[in-house]
Structures are given as C-alpha cells and as structure tokens.
Amino acid sequence: xxxxxxxxxxxxxxxxxxxxxxxxxxxxxxxxxxxxxxxxxxxxxxxxxxxxxxxxxxxxxxxxxxxxxxxxxxxxxxxxxxxxxxxxxxxxxxxxxxxxxxxxxxxxxxxxxxxxxxxxxxxxxxxxxxxxxxxxxxxxxxxxxxxxxxxxxxxxxxxxxxxxxxxxxxxxxxxxxxxxxxxxxxxxxxxxxxxxxxxxxxxxxxxxxxxxx
Amino acid sequence: xxxxxxxxxxxxxxxxxxxxxxxxxxxxxxxxxxxxxxxxxxxxxxxxxxxxxxxxxxxxxxxxxxxxxxxxxxxxxxxxxxxxxxxxxxxxxxxxxxxxxxxxxxxxxxxxxxxxxxxxxxxxxxxxxxxxxxxxxxxxxxxxxxxxxxxxxxxxxxxxxxxxxxxxxxxxxxxxxxxxxxxxxxxxxxxxxxxxxxxxxxxxxxxxxxxxxxxxxxxxxxxxxxxxxxxxxxxxxxxxxxxxxxxxxxxxxxxxxxxxxxxxxxxxxxxxxxxxxxxxxxxxxxxxxxxxxxxxxxxxxxxxxxxxxxxxxxxxxxxxxxxxxxxxxxxxxxxxxxxxxxxxxxxxxxxxxxxxxxxxxxxxxxxxxxxxxxxxxxxxxxxxxxxxxxxxxxxxxxxxxxxxxxxxxxxxxxxxxxxxxxxxxxxxxxxxxxxxxxxxxxxxxxxxxxxxxxxxxxxxxxxxxxxxxxxxxxxxxxxxxxxxxxxxxxxxxxxxxxxxxxxxxxxxxxxxxxxxxxxxxxxxxxxxxxxxxxxxxxxxxxxxxxxxxxxxxxxxxxxxxxxxxxxxxxxxxxxxxxxxxxxxxxxxxxxxxxxxxxxxxxxxxxxxxxxxxxxxxxxxxxxxxxxxxxxxxxxxxxxxxxxxxxxxxxxxxxxxxxxxxxxxxxxxxxxxxxxxxxxxxxxxxxxxxxxxxxxxxxxxxxxxxxxxxxxxxxxxxxxxxxxxxxxxxx
Numbered sequence: 001x002x003x004x005x006x007x008x009x010x011x012x013x014x015x016x017x018x019x020x021x022x023x024x025x026x027x028x029x030x031x032x033x034x035x036x037x038x039x040x041x042x043x044x045x046x047x048x049x050x051x052x053x054x055x056x057x058x059x060x061x062x063x064x065x066x067x068x069x070x071x072x073x074x075x076x077x078x079x080x081x082x083x084x085x086x087x088x089x090x091x092x093x094x095x096x097x098x099x100x101x102x103x104x105x106x107x108x109x110x111x112x113x114x115x116x117x118x119x120x121x122x123x124x125x126x127x128x129x130x131x132x133x134x135x136x137x138x139x140x141x142x143x144x145x146x147x148x149x150x151x152x153x154x155x156x157x158x159x160x161x162x163x164x165x166x167x168x169x170x171x172x173x174x175x176x177x178x179x180x181x182x183x184x185x186x187x188x189x190x191x192x193x194x195x196x197x198x199x200x201x202x203x204x205x206x207x208x209x210x211x212x213x
Numbered sequence: 214x215x216x217x218x219x220x221x222x223x224x225x226x227x228x229x230x231x232x233x234x235x236x237x238x239x240x241x242x243x244x245x246x247x248x249x250x251x252x253x254x255x256x257x258x259x260x261x262x263x264x265x266x267x268x269x270x271x272x273x274x275x276x277x278x279x280x281x282x283x284x285x286x287x288x289x290x291x292x293x294x295x296x297x298x299x300x301x302x303x304x305x306x307x308x309x310x311x312x313x314x315x316x317x318x319x320x321x322x323x324x325x326x327x328x329x330x331x332x333x334x335x336x337x338x339x340x341x342x343x344x345x346x347x348x349x350x351x352x353x354x355x356x357x358x359x360x361x362x363x364x365x366x367x368x369x370x371x372x373x374x375x376x377x378x379x380x381x382x383x384x385x386x387x388x389x390x391x392x393x394x395x396x397x398x399x400x401x402x403x404x405x406x407x408x409x410x411x412x413x414x415x416x417x418x419x420x421x422x423x424x425x426x427x428x429x430x431x432x433x434x435x436x437x438x439x440x441x442x443x444x445x446x447x448x449x450x451x452x453x454x455x456x457x458x459x460x461x462x463x464x465x466x467x468x469x470x471x472x473x474x475x476x477x478x479x480x481x482x483x484x485x486x487x488x489x490x491x492x493x494x495x496x497x498x499x500x501x502x503x504x505x506x507x508x509x510x511x512x513x514x515x516x517x518x519x520x521x522x523x524x525x526x527x528x529x530x531x532x533x534x535x536x537x538x539x540x541x542x543x544x545x546x547x548x549x550x551x552x553x554x555x556x557x558x559x560x561x562x563x564x565x566x567x568x569x570x571x572x573x574x575x576x577x578x579x580x581x582x583x584x585x586x587x588x589x590x591x592x593x594x595x596x597x598x599x600x601x602x603x604x605x606x607x608x609x610x611x612x613x614x615x616x617x618x619x620x621x622x623x624x625x626x627x628x629x630x631x632x633x634x635x636x637x638x639x640x641x642x643x644x645x646x647x648x649x650x651x652x653x654x655x656x657x658x659x660x661x662x663x664x665x666x667x668x669x670x671x672x673x674x675x676x677x678x679x680x681x682x683x684x685x686x687x688x689x690x691x692x693x694x695x696x697x698x699x700x701x702x703x704x705x706x707x708x709x710x711x712x713x714x715x716x717x718x719x720x721x722x723x724x725x726x727x728x729x730x731x732x733x734x735x736x737x738x739x740x741x742x743x744x745x746x747x748x749x750x751x752x753x754x755x756x757x758x759x760x761x762x763x764x765x766x767x768x769x770x771x772x773x774x775x776x777x778x779x780x781x782x783x784x785x786x787x788x789x790x791x792x793x794x795x796x797x798x799x800x801x802x803x804x805x806x807x808x809x810x811x812x813x814x815x816x817x818x819x820x821x822x823x824x825x826x827x828x829x830x831x832x833x834x835x836x837x838x839x840x841x842x843x844x845x846x847x848x849x850x851x852x853x854x855x856x857x858x859x860x861x862x863x864x865x866x867x868x869x870x871x872x873x874x875x876x877x878x879x880x881x882x883x884x885x886x887x888x889x890x891x892x893x894x895x896x897x898x899x900x901x902x903x904x905x906x907x908x909x910x911x912x913x914x915x916x917x918x919x920x921x922x923x924x925x926x927x928x929x930x931x932x933x934x935x936x937x938x939x940x941x942x943x
Contacts, residue, residue, distance in 0.1 A: 076312060091243070095247075095400070096249065132243065136241075137244055141242055152835060152838045188877075190875055194843065196878040
C-alpha cells in the first residue's frame with residue numbers, strides 16, 4: 001500500500017464505530033506487522049483536520065454486547081476483535097488461522113452480519129453487538145451444530161466453528177438452498193482435513209429440517 | 214486371559230457401525246479447547262521473527278529497540294552471530310509481550326545485519342542443480358532377470374540389457390513427470406502454551422505425539438521428562454508435521470520460565486509454511502518398454518527432487534509405484550535447496566511416487582490406444598505386495614461406481630462440448646499401517662462408571678470415539694457410558710499418530726484391557742449368580758448367563774460387587790507382535806473423472822471414486838470421513854496447491870493462506886467412498902486408514918486430464934498455466 005492509497009483511506013472513511021479513521025490508522029500498525037505503513041499513516045493523519053477525539057495507542061475502554069451481555073474490555077486500538085474475544089472473554093470458538101480473513105475460521109456475527117473477527121478491530125465494535133459460535137452450542141445445540149455432528153462434518157475441527165457460523169448465516173438468508181446453491185455459496189471457509197463433502201450433507205440436512213436439535 | 218478376539222461379524226452393536234463422534238458437538242460449537250485456546254491468567258503472547266533471506270550469515274542482532282517497545286516483556290535471540298541461515302523463515306528471535314500488537318511491534322523493531330550468500334532453489338532442473346553443485350551422488354538400484362557373466366562389467370551389462378529390453382518391447386514410452394513441493398498447512402499452526410509451577414512444566418502442545426514429547430522439552434531445559442506434562446486435548450491438524458516439541462516449543466517454555474508467566478507461542482502462518490515442514494518434490498525422466506497388451510517389460514528412470522537444505526527428494530524405493538517389473542533400473546539424485554526442511558506428509562513418498570509413475574503407465578495405454586483400466590489390470594501380476602487379487606476386485610467395484618466402461622474413450626478422443634473435454638483416470642496404492650505401541654488403563658468404578666486413559670491423541674480421525682466404541686462394545690454398554698481420557702502424557706504411554714497406526718494400536722490396548730477387566734468382573738458375577746464365569750455375556754447394559762436371561766445383573770449391580778476399590782486393568786500392545794486383533798497392509802483403487810476447459814486450462818473434478826480396504830472397521834462414519842478428506846487433500850495437491858519459490862531470492866512467494874491456493878467447498882465435485890470390507894477384511898482385524906486414500910489422487914487426476922485432452926501435463930499441480938503450456942506444446 002503506498003502513501004496515496006493510505007491517504008485515500010485516511011480521508012475516505014472518517015467515521016467508523018464512533019472512532020475516527022485517523023485514530024484507527026494511528027494505532028493499527030503492528031497488528032499486521034506493518035510498522036512502516038503505520039508510520040506513514042501517522043504523518044498523514046496528523047496533517048488531516050479532524051474534530052473527533054483521538055484514542056490510543058495505549059489501551060482504551062471498549063464496550064460492546066457479546067452474546068447478549070454487555071461487556072467492557074480494555075484493548076489497544078490495534079487489537080483485533082478476535083484477540084479480544086479469545087484472550088479477554090474466553091470465547092475461543094473463533095480461531096486464528098489467517099490474519100487476512102481468507103480462511104473464514106474466525107467468522108462471528110457483528111450486528112447480525114457475519115464478519116471475520118481477525119480483520120475486524122475491537123474498537124470498531126464499540127456499541128455494537130457481537131455474537132459468536134458459542135451461542136449455537138450448549139445443551140440444546142443449534143440444528144447446524146447437530147447436523148455437523150451427525151454428518152461428521154469435521155475432522156480436526158479447527159475450521160469447524162467458523163464453518164458452522166458461515167452455514168448458519170448462509171441458511172438464515174437462504175433457508176431453502178439447493179445443493180448447487182450450497183456449493184456456490186459457502187466458499188469463504190477453508191478446511192485442510194477435507195470435510196467439505198460432509199459439510200454439504202450437513203447443510204442440506206438442515207434445509208430439509210433434519211437434525212433439528 | 215490370553216486369547217483376545219473381536220466379536221463375530223454381525224453380532225456387534227457399535228463396532229463396524231456408524232457412530233457419531235463423541236466430541237462432535239464440542240468441536241462444532243467452539244467448546245473444544247485446542248493448544249492455542251489455552252489461556253491461563255497472565256499469559257504472554259510470543260511471536261517468532263523469521264529470516265527474510267533464504268541463504269545468509271548473521272552479522273549482528275540488535276534487540277535494544279525491541280526491548281523498549283511498550284508491552285514487550287522479553288526479547289530472546291534464537292541465533293548467534295555467524296550462524297548460517299539455510300532458508301527463508303528460519304527463526305532468528307522471539308518476542309514475548311502483553312498483546313499481539315506489542316509482540317508484532319517488537320519483532321519489527323529487531324535489527325539484524327546479514328551477509329548474503331548464494332541462493333539455489335531450483336529443484337525442477339537437474340542440470341541447473343548440477344551446475345550449482347547442489348546435487349548428491351546419484352543412487353542406482355537395478356533389478357534384471359538376466360545376470361552378467363563373471364568377467365562382464367556390471368554397469369556395462371546393465372546398460373546393454375536395458376537397451377536390449379527396450380528394443381525388444383512392442384512400444385516404448387518416454388516421458389517426464391513431476392510433482393511440486395507442498396506444505397502441511399495445518400489450520401492450527403505449530404505451537405504451544407507453556408506454564409511452570411515451580412520447576413514443573415506443563416506444555417499445552419499442538420502435537421501428534423502426546424506420549425513422546427516430554428523428553429524433548431526436558432533435555433534442552435535442563436530438567437527431566439518426569440518434570441514435564443504434555444497436554445493436547447484437540448489438535449488443529451498435523452498430517453505428519455507435529456511429532457516434535459520443536460525448537461519453538463522449547464523456546465516457549467524458556468520464555469515462560471524467564472518471564473515467570475505462562476506464554477503462548479504459535480507460529481505465524483508464513484513462518485509455519487516456510488519452516489515447519491513440507492512434502493518433498495519429485496521429478497522423473499522415464500523410459501518404459503511394454504508388450505502390445507501394455508504389460509511393462511522394462512522400466513528405466515532417472516529421478517531428482519528436494520527435501521530442503523539437506524537434499525532428499527522422493528525415495529526411489531517406491532519407484533515405479535506398487536508395480537515392480539522384473540527388469541528395472543532407477544537412479545535418484547538428491548538436490549539441496551535453500552528451502553525449509555521436509556517433514557513426514559501423510560503417506561511419505563507414496564503420493565509423489567504414484568503421481569510420477571502411474572502416469573507413465575497410463576501413457577503406455579495412450580500410446581497403444583487401449584483402455585487404461587486394462588493396462589493397470591494386466592500389470593497387476595507385478596505388484597510388490599500380495600494384493601493382486603484385492604486390486605482386481607477393487608478395480609471392478611470402482612469401475613462399477615464410476616461407470617468406467619460406458620464412459621471410457623481413448624485418450625484425446627472424447628466428445629468436445631464447446632471448449633470442454635472430459636476424461637477418466639485411475640491409480641492404485643498400498644500402505645502398511647498396523648498398530649503402534651499402546652498401553653491403556655481401564656478403570657471400572659464400583660458405581661458402574663467406566664473410564665479408559667492413554668496418552669494418545671485425536672488428530673481428527675475420531676480416535677477418541679474409536680476408543681469409546683471398543684470399550685463400550687466389550688462391556689455391552691452404550692458409547693456414552695465410557696469416559697475416554699486421552700491427550701496427556703500423564704496417562705499410560707501410547708504411540709505417536711503417524712503412518713496409519715493409531716486406530717489399530719489403541720483398539721488393541723483397549724480391547725485387551727477391556728476383555729481382561731470383564732473377565733475379572735465376571736468372576737465376581739459368576740459367584741453371585743451361581744453360574745460359570747465363561748457362560749457370562751455382557752450386553753445391553755447387563756451381565757447375564759448366556760441362554761438364561763433370568764440369571765443376570767445390571768452393569769451397575771455387577772460393578773457394586775467390586776466393593777470399595779475400583780478395578781484397574783492395563784492393556785498393552787507392542788508393534789509387530791502377532792495378534793488376531795490387528796494386522797497390516799492395505800490396497801486401494803481410485804478413479805477420477807474430470808472436465809478440462811481447453812481455452813482456459815481449468816481442470817474441474819466431476820466425480821471421484823475411492824474404494825478402500827482397511828481390515829475391520831471400528832467406526833464406519835469416521836472411516837468414511839477419512840477417505841473423503843484424503844480425496845479432497847488429493848484434489849488439492851493435484852490441481853491447486855504448491856509452494857512457489859522465487860528462483861533469484863529463494864523467497865517463498867505464496868506463504869500466506871490467501872495466496873496458497875487450496876480447494877474450497879465448491880471445487881470438489883462428487884466424491885463416492887466405498888468402504889471395502891468383505892468378511893476376509895473383518896476377520897483380519899484393524900489395520901489403519903489415514904495414509905492410503907491420499908496416495909492415488911495425483912495419478913488418477915493427472916491420468917484423467919491426459920485422457921480428456923490427449924496431452925500429458927507433466928508436473929502437478931495441474932494449474933491452468935501448466936495445462937495451457939502442455940496443450941500449446943503438443
């Protein structure tokens with residue numbers, strides 16, 4: 001990313017979650033081990049006029065609703081949602097597989113929209129609602145969880161929670177999805193053990209109303 | 214009790230049925246805790262710094278700025294001045310910090326000066342490697358029916374004999390074949406969370422080797438294995454790369470000791486791919502002589518490849534693969550590259566050997582214009598194991614599932630729909646398996662509770678469930694009545710999970726312990742009921758006299774006879790000991806149907822058939838999953854994934870998930886799995902399944918592409934560019 005691109009980002013999206021984009025860039029560098037980029041951004045950020053309060057780089061209080069409960073955490077502006085969920089809230093269902101979101105293993109709902117928690121900053125979630133795979137478990141699991149178990153749509157299981165959230169979100173939008181639609185619509189998640197065939201079977205089963213918890 | 218056996222086929226309630234894995238909901242709902250999920254209070258995050266250069270010497274390391282980064286707690290160099298680095302991503306230093314951000318910033322603040330050295334990473338071109346002085350001494354292995362006379366020069370005779378046999382053949386096929394390096398790409402990278410209690414270390418290690426890694430931590434840390442407990446309840450993929458504590462595991466423990474805090478150190482994705490293992494490449498030049506029916510008369514090959522800085526490549530011992538013609542010469546040359554070291558990758562050597570030699574066999578069929586199926590069938594007399602009859606039966610079954618005969622067309626002679634052609638290909642494989650060493654301890658509590666404990670691990674193959682099935686079946690209990698405890702080195706030792714040895718190993722120890730424990734319990738029950746112990750059977754939650762259900766006790770009543778003390782029984786199996794519970798050696802046949810777009814070079818799997826024997830099947834559901842998974846992994850290395858190296862700098866260019874192409878859910882086509890288990894398989898006991906079905910996809914898919922297009926794409930993976938290049942030069 002060059003300086004021009006950064007400048008466009010710096011001025012192009014000024015308000016996110018009540019925190020200025022400027023502050024976000026200012027503190028975000030090392031999360032992607034991109035110190036040089038961050039330093040470039042700081043220079044430009046200081047040049048950009050703003051009236052929004054600046055937070056960071058030290059930890060700041062962030063309040064969000066997590067699985068229905070209001071939680072306040074203390075995290076640096078560069079901390080990802082994934083890091084905060086896993087290390088501060090003991091919600092380890094979302095997994096750290098890729099830092100760029102290409103695996104889908106850290107998929108959670110942010111204001112009921114599926115996002116990659118590894119590419120979402122915790123500070124972006126200020127005042128928002130986060131829901132994780134853990135809400136689908138428990139004594140009476142969600143039908144998607146039950147179908148994954150019944151169809152053995154897992155091996156090592158590390159990608160599985162992210163896949164479960166993706167399937168749940170996909171079927172919420174496409175409750176009568178066909179096999180072709182399932183094959184076309186669930187390509188954001190990676191599995192190395194090769195569980196795709198069973199994931200397809202599990203998703204189809206949920207559509208047909210089987211494994212209904 | 215000396216005689217151990219499995220229940221007769223058809224009399225089981227759990228074994229050889231489809232059982233849902235006992236930790237399925239825990240895994241699917243995120244409740245299962247992996248090594249990287251372990252987060253004791255105060256845990257520090259550690260991060261490794263990888264060398265950016267593929268070949269260099271360390272001139273200086275300056276960590277002073279890194280130490281001053283807010284949040285950084287400890288910076289620890291892993292290399293010394295003057296150390297030579299042999300591959301990009303080799304670890305130079307570690308940073309332990311309060312947060313991920315601080316750890317990353319700390320790594321970025323380390324300054325290292327390097328002396329650059331010559332880089333060589335071109336494993337595809339033998340001449341280039343020779344010119345760069347990167348080759349080892351070629352190793353030859355020759356087998357000929359005729360022998361040289363006493364006064365003849367051996368090598369000259371062999372050369373002349375090979376030439377004579379080639380000339381005498383009805384057809385001679387010459388070809389080049391290859392398969393590039395791939396990585397393991399475990400979803401959970403290598404790493405651990407380590408914590409100390411005084412001088413006692415607990416390492417939550419992502420490992421395939423729970424019982425074998427404590428000593429690897431202890432020795433470099435100056436303690437003994439008795440001071441170390443290794444834990445791993447769940448592992449996010451291993452595939453052969455996670456047998457060791459590894460230098461970064463020891464470093465994690467050392468960082469924890471020095472900081473006095475728990476430390477979690479998981480490798481970043483790029484360092485994981487560069488340094489934590491890969492599968493060697495294999496390239497080969499083949500001359501093959503066959504008669505007019507496609508029966509191979511003589512094989513002559515020269516191969517090369519790399520396993521990284523120490524040379525290596527694919528073992529010539531499995532070339533040509535499964536088929537072992539009476540006359541063959543094979544030569545292998547090792548190439549040393551500035552690339553990370555290989556590690557066992559699911560069925561070491563076999564997938565590559567299949568991909569670079571069964572393709573040559575298929576080209577014999579193409580040259581003769583006969584059905585590839587017939588060429589494979591007619592060469593079965595030369596297989597190196599005793600499975601020719603099994604292959605014949607499995608080929609028949611696979612062909613039926615694929616509808617091979619009705620779909621078959623000669624190579625390149627199929628119907629073209631727009632720019633798309635389709636084709637069929639096949640491959641066969643072999644693997645040893647057989648149980649590893651395993652000891653377990655079964656405890657029956659007076660209140661009826663049952664547990665079994667062993668230092669095994671569940672790679673995702675369903676080991677935990679398999680153990681539960683074996684014990685529950687033996688005691689006549691439901692699966693959920695058994696508490697299966699694995700994943701700790703504090704339990705009786707069980708072998709590492711590698712080479713398809715786990716299911717047979719843990720089934721052996723648990724069946725033995727369970728049969729022995731039941732025999733002891735039956736003594737008490739027999740006295741109580743006034744019947745002979747030998748007449749008792751355990752089923753449906755009761756122990757009863759066979760043929761007289763009125764004389765019975767519930768499981769709980771029976772266990773109450775133990776009094777105050779639980780009954781503990783160990784079961785032990787040593788690899789290689791003759792046993793009616795397990796054996797070794799499997800076959801397996803796979804067939805692929807693909808579509809190839811001649812305009813774009815894109816290969817799409819349409820249908821894949823896998824017919825696989827594995828002896829007695831403990832759990833049909835997880836066994837089938839293993840095969841689906843192996844086929845998909847096979848599709849990955851056949852069509853999508855490879856390590857891409859920059860020839861100038863030795864940089865591993867695609868060492869991130871976004872760039873390292875793997876198939877996704879929509880890329881796999883239809884997969885048909887056939888668990889091949891005639892009575893003869895059930896009767897020979899458990900064998901093991903992890904490796905075999907991942908072996909043949911490369912050959913089957915490459916052969917299908919050759920059949921579709923009429924052109925051999927020599928090197929796997931069959932990327933659009935390679936397909937177009939092959940079509941263009943045809």
